[in-house]
Structures are given as C-alpha cells and as structure tokens.
Amino acid sequence: MKAVYIAMMAAAGVVMAGQAQADEALAKAKNCMSCHxxxxxxxxxxxxxxxxxxxxxxxxxxxxxxxxxxxxxxVWGEIPMPPNNVSDDEAKKLATWVLSQK
Incomplete structure (x- = not known):
C-alpha cells in the first residue's frame, strides 16, 4: 500500500511540474517574459x-x-502594463502560474 501511495504522489508531482513548465512556456509565448x-x-x-x-x-x-x-x-509604479492578447483561459492559467511562484 505504501508503494502505491508513493507512486501516486510521484505521478502527481510530475503532472504538477509539467503544468508549471507549460504555463511558463505560455508566458514566454505571450511575451510576458519580455517585461517580467x-x-x-x-x-x-x-x-x-x-x-x-x-x-x-x-x-x-x-x-x-x-x-x-x-x-x-x-500598482507597481508608473510604467503601464499594456493589454495582452490572451484568451480568458490563458489569462487564468498565467495568473495561477504567477501566484505559484516563490
């Protein structure tokens, strides 16, 4: 049972890491990393x-x-952040990813 639990936790970690990388890739694709x-x-x-x-x-x-x-x-100074050409879903993914940074 312990081995099953460990395997499930490892799989969850891989999925979460993959999602984090995917959202970083989205930030790069949408040119967010040009300013951030x-x-x-x-x-x-x-x-x-x-x-x-x-x-x-x-x-x-x-x-x-x-x-x-x-x-x-x-909020962060006088330099404005322009509107970004992202879908609602992409904006939510990016916001969630940004909030996960430590």
Missing part, C-alpha cells in the same frame, strides 16, 4: 514579488487574470 522575470524586476515586477503581494488573497487569481487581459497602471 520570475525572480527579478525588469520593466515590470518579478513574479515572485507579485505572488508575495497577493498571498492569501482569495480573489488574486481573478484580479490578475483581468489585469493580464486589460493591462494596468499604478
């Missing part, structure tokens, strides 16, 4: 800083998905 990085500020904030700011906020994923689609200004 996971661990350092570029033009926009580091994704780990965004995740830290919204930690514990149950509405964060929806808020960030809306900002990804519509753009925004003022």
């Amino acid at each position: 990085a996971v661990d350092k500020k570029l033009v926009g904030p580091a994704y780990k800083d965004v995740a830290a700011k919204y930690k514990g906020d149950g509405k964060a994923a929806a808020t960030l998905a809306a900002k990804i689609k519509a753009g925004g200004k003022g």
Whole structure:
C-alpha cells in the first residue's frame, strides 16, 4: 500500500511540474517574459514579488487574470502594463502560474 501511495504522489508531482513548465512556456509565448522575470524586476515586477503581494488573497487569481487581459497602471509604479492578447483561459492559467511562484 505504501508503494502505491508513493507512486501516486510521484505521478502527481510530475503532472504538477509539467503544468508549471507549460504555463511558463505560455508566458514566454505571450511575451510576458519580455517585461517580467520570475525572480527579478525588469520593466515590470518579478513574479515572485507579485505572488508575495497577493498571498492569501482569495480573489488574486481573478484580479490578475483581468489585469493580464486589460493591462494596468499604478500598482507597481508608473510604467503601464499594456493589454495582452490572451484568451480568458490563458489569462487564468498565467495568473495561477504567477501566484505559484516563490
């Protein structure tokens, strides 16, 4: 039974790692990484800083998905983030991925 449990946990880890990589690939494909990085500020904030700011906020994923689609200004400084050409599903995936960064 212990071996089955370990195998299930390992499989779940592989699936989750694959999803994280897929969402990073989506961020690269949508040119998010031109202005953002996971661990350092570029033009926009580091994704780990965004995740830290919204930690514990149950509405964060929806808020960030809306900002990804519509753009925004003022939360992280005066440089605006332009609207992005992403679907609602892509915006949700990106927001969830950003919030998972540590």
